[in-house]
Amino acid sequence: MxxxxxxxxxxxxxxxxxxxxxxxxxxxxxxxxxxxxxxxxxxxxxxxxxxxxxxxxxxxxxxxxxxxxxxxxxxxxxxxxxxxxxxxxxxxxxxxxxxxxxxxxxxxxxxxxxxxxxxxxxxxxxxxxxxxxxxxxxxxxxxxxxxxxxxxxxxxxxxxxxxxxxxxxxxxxxxxxxxxxxxxxxRVDQDFDGVGLGDACEASIVGGTVSINGIETGVANSMASNGCSIMDQYAACHAEQGEGGMMFGSYRGPSYCEQQVAYTAYREGLIDYTEVRMLRLALMR
Known part of the structure; x- marks a missing residue:
């Protein structure tokens, strides 16, 4: 037309x-x-x-x-x-x-x-x-x-x-x-994470595996349907804790927010339960 x-x-x-x-x-x-x-x-x-x-x-x-x-x-x-x-x-x-x-x-x-x-x-x-x-x-x-x-x-x-x-x-x-x-x-998908409109994380940490406190977990940094990767979710927890803390977790141990990331990823089908344990162990180190 x-x-x-x-x-x-x-x-x-x-x-x-x-x-x-x-x-x-x-x-x-x-x-x-x-x-x-x-x-x-x-x-x-x-x-x-x-x-x-x-x-x-x-x-x-x-x-x-x-x-x-x-x-x-x-x-x-x-x-x-x-x-x-x-x-x-x-x-x-x-x-x-x-x-x-x-x-x-x-x-x-x-x-x-x-x-x-x-x-x-x-x-x-x-x-x-x-x-x-x-x-x-x-x-x-x-x-x-x-x-x-x-x-x-x-x-x-x-x-x-x-x-x-x-x-x-x-x-x-x-x-x-x-x-x-x-x-x-x-570009609708400005951070090239495969999610266009409705992307909750517009500057995603994309690809690779999840690293916590410098520990390489071997768990794939999978992308949720809302445009946030597992690493994005950990980074959001860190932002809540303030600039003075460790990258993930603190001397008092992991926050409630950080503990919930693995369970949320499990419920969304991004990881299996073995990978939940791998992320939890890395947080506790």
Whole structure:
């Protein structure tokens, strides 16, 4: 479904929270915005538009990132049904005013997909399907890293990145090619712990095993459904005790809060009872 620039602008303001503080359903999606200079354009189906006047561009993709994980060594990696919204706009070379663009909301997510490929340089492709228009966005670079992994989750890089960006409305043979100079990524899961909205620990201690008072327990630092790892919960107990105490526990022995961490993790199915005992023994040392 194609939507007008006015409707799209209102929707994007709502999404980003500029127009309203109320949470929008699209807040659950990651988004990436590209800005840069147009180097080539095809808008022959739009009478009166002159690509020679095209200057700056902006393009944005909204996508469901919760399942975007894997090892880059296994690329190309394909993720089906995750591209939700794509939009683009081109601005006049001299005046800076808007010239041409469009926004598309996905009506059939099953036919959308994202591909991450690091076999020859690095590239990311988003293919978006709607009843009126199919669109494709490709972000690629040979020598500049644009994607990596954190905790086996695909991380798209942002900042002042110079790379190639193409935006094609496939069903209309319309599109632009540009060179980016800035990329902005909004990540729902900012600490890469696999939990997006509703993350109770927004800067999680992720991965590895649980270490208490310098003692390595061998118990996996598992992640609860609320976005807090076992180490996060111990750290929260330490914060309650104040800055002057030991990292976990104190000369008086472990606190009630610390003792409850293992039992809570057991009830949530994160550890078994043998691991409960391992954590308790480490606390008592």
């Amino acid at each position: 194609k939507i007008s620039k006015c409707v799209l602008a209102a929707a994007l303001l709502s999404i980003t929270g500029t127009a309203t503080a109320q949470q929008h359903p699209w807040d659950a999606y990651d988004r990436i915005t590209f800005t840069g200079d147009v180097i080539e354009a095809n808008t022959n189906d739009l009478p009166g538009y002159n690509p020679e006047t095209y200057g700056r561009f902006t393009a944005t993709v909204y996508y469901e990132a919760s399942s975007v994980n894997g090892e880059l060594t296994n690329s190309p990696l394909r993720y089906d049904g995750i591209v939700k919204i794509v939009s683009w706009e081109v601005f006049h070379k001299t005046s800076g005013g808007p010239l041409v663009g469009g926004g598309y909301v996905n009506e059939d997510a099953d036919q959308s997909y994202m591909i991450v490929d690091t076999s020859n340089g690095q590239s990311i492709l988003w293919n978006h399907h709607a009843s009126s228009d199919d669109s494709e966005v490709v972000f690629s670079a040979i020598d500049t890293p644009i994607v990596s992994t954190v905790n086996n989750i695909i991380k798209l890089h942002d900042g002042p990145i110079e790379a190639r960006l193409s935006f094609d409305v496939l069903s209309r043979d319309r599109g632009i090619i540009g060179i980016t100079d800035n990329v902005t990524v909004h």
